[in-house]
Amino acid sequence: MKKTIITMGLAASGLLAFAGTTQAATLQDVKDDGELRCGVSNGLPGFSQPDNDGNWAGIDVDTCRAVAAAVLGDADAVEFIPLTAAERFTALQSGEIDVLTRNTTWTTTRDTSLGLNFTGTNYYDGQGFLIKKDLGVDSAYSLDGAAICIQAGTTTELNLADFFRANDMEYEAVVFDTSEASAQGFDNNRCDVLTSDTSQLAALKTQLSDPDSAEILPEVISKEPLGPVVRQGDDEWFNVVKWVLFGQINAEEYGVTSENVDDMMDSDNPSVQRIVGTSGNMGEILGLDDDFMVDVISQVGNYGEMFERNVGPDTPLGLQRGTNALWTEGGVLYAPPFR
Numbered sequence: 001m002k003k004t005i006i007t008m009g010l011a012a013s014g015l016l017a018f019a020g021t022t023q024a025a026t027l028q029d030v031k032d033d034g035e036l037r038c039g040v041s042n043g044l045p046g047f048s049q050p051d052n053d054g055n056w057a058g059i060d061v062d063t064c065r066a067v068a069a070a071v072l073g074d075a076d077a078v079e080f081i082p083l084t085a086a087e088r089f090t091a092l093q094s095g096e097i098d099v100l101t102r103n104t105t106w107t108t109t110r111d112t113s114l115g116l117n118f119t120g121t122n123y124y125d126g127q128g129f130l131i132k133k134d135l136g137v138d139s140a141y142s143l144d145g146a147a148i149c150i151q152a153g154t155t156t157e158l159n160l161a162d163f164f165r166a167n168d169m170e171y172e173a174v175v176f177d178t179s180e181a182s183a184q185g186f187d188n189n190r191c192d193v194l195t196s197d198t199s200q201l202a203a204l205k206t207q208l209s210d211p212d213s214a215e216i217l218p219e220v221i222s223k224e225p226l227g228p229v230v231r232q233g234d235d236e237w238f239n240v241v242k243w244v245l246f247g248q249i250n251a252e253e254y255g256v257t258s259e260n261v262d263d264m265m266d267s268d269n270p271s272v273q274r275i276v277g278t279s280g281n282m283g284e285i286l287g288l289d290d291d292f293m294v295d296v297i298s299q300v301g302n303y304g305e306m307f308e309r310n311v312g313p314d315t316p317l318g319l320q321r322g323t324n325a326l327w328t329e330g331g332v333l334y335a336p337p338f339r
């Protein structure tokens with residue numbers, strides 16, 4: 001039913017790129033449906049990947065589950081919809097999904113002319129290169145003439161073109177639709193080099209038939225702030241998705257975790273009280289229950305818990321916090337105050 005309305009709205013307005021303006025009550029729709037529809041990848045270790053039983057896991061999956069916990073009180077009330085890079089923005093514009101959490105880089109074009117709004121950053125990434133060791137190079141600046149496996153519809157494609165042009169080098173792009181296909185292409189010698197967001201390179205390397213035959217070059221050639229995306233024209237929903245992630249970052253800053261959140265309900269600290277809803281009316285002004293962050297933190301955790309569980313040092317990705325540390329710990333995670 002919802003889809004029909006959108007399609008008619010689009011036909012009437014003729015504004016395909018601004019689908020969001022035809023539908024502006026996502027919060028109520030999600031409450032009515034009792035389920036949140038999240039666009040995720042087809043499978044990307046640490047970010048959004050289904051296991052053999054179809055259970056999705058990853059930092060993007062948790063970012064989405066956190067919104068479901070905040071709105072519906074249930075982090076499992078989610079339908080995950082796998083999308084290729086090329087499909088993802090249309091799926092959001094058309095109303096097929098309520099939020100896109102698919103390792104998507106925040107750029108000017110996407111944030112404006114696509115009719116979409118980025119709500120924040122849940123992982124600061126950057127683009128790098130995985131190469132076959134027998135290529136015999138140790139720097140991205142020595143890749144002139146290389147065949148490079150890459151995924152269609154990504155910032156990766158544009159960055160690659162810019163980097164090679166700026167450095168007066170040439171390359172042959174070998175383009176695939178999914179990262180699995182790109183990695184297979186690399187494994188089957190369709191290319192000498194695989195390029196993607198660096199968070200993925202270590203994971204993809206471990207999946208090669210001979211991981212020791214490949215290595216990651218030191219250069220990071222771009223900024224890739226990855227985060228959730230919603231349609232323009234629905235400020236209420238934009239605020240909800242934005243403040244759930246900010247709430248999780250603030251929870252980490254104030255030491256509120258899934259383990260101690262119940263005890264924190266008795267805290268005397270005003271900042272903690274506003275997060276757990278024992279003072280202030282943060283939930284009410286967002287259209288949620290005042291203790292919505294208790295559901296988020298008890299069921300999904302604060303930002304640091306999401307990071308450690310999915311991409312941190314004890315996971316196959318083995319990533320350090322680095323840039324993704326809190327501003328108080330030398331990183332760039334600086335959520336506006338929850339007040």
Ligand SMILES: N[C@@H](CCC(=O)N[C@@H](CS)C(=O)NCC(=O)O)C(=O)O
Nearest residue numbers: 041042085104105154155178179196
């Ligand atoms: N962050 C970049 C790249 C996103 C992207 O699609 N990356 C690939 C390779 S890391 C991917 O996620 N593949 C997962 C899939 O095939 O579903 C963007 O927003 O354009």
